[in-house]
Amino acid sequence: MARTSSASDAPYPAGATSDLRTISNLELLELGMKQVAYVREVVFEGEAAFAIHAADGTPMALAEDHDSAVEAIIDNELTPTWLH
Incomplete structure (x- = not known):
């Protein structure tokens, strides 16, 4: 193609x-490495949190909830991708 x-x-x-x-x-x-990010639920300092990762798995940020994490991805002009 x-x-x-x-x-x-x-x-x-x-x-x-x-x-x-x-x-x-x-x-x-x-391909797409600089435009895509995903969210993964993690435990940070004994608390549930949501980690934002670059497409290659590099941790970029933490958020208190999933919606805030997705919003942060979009606010930074990245495309959120869901993992199954």
């Missing part, structure tokens, strides 16, 4: 194409 970029597409120069069948393992690993 080839994709031709437009002037508004940030990572691709005008006229560039990308074929997802030829994406490298590293490019696949990094």
Whole structure:
């Protein structure tokens, strides 16, 4: 599936194409890494909390409840992703 970029597409120069069948393992690993975050329930200092993690699992922040964690993700212009 080839994709031709437009002037508004940030990572691709005008006229560039990308074929997802030829994406490298590293490019696949990094795909969406800076735009996606998820929430995981954790225990912090003996209290239930909700940890916000980057797509690669790096902890980024703590929140008191799930809704606050999702709101923080959205406020920071990231896309919340749910894990199953």
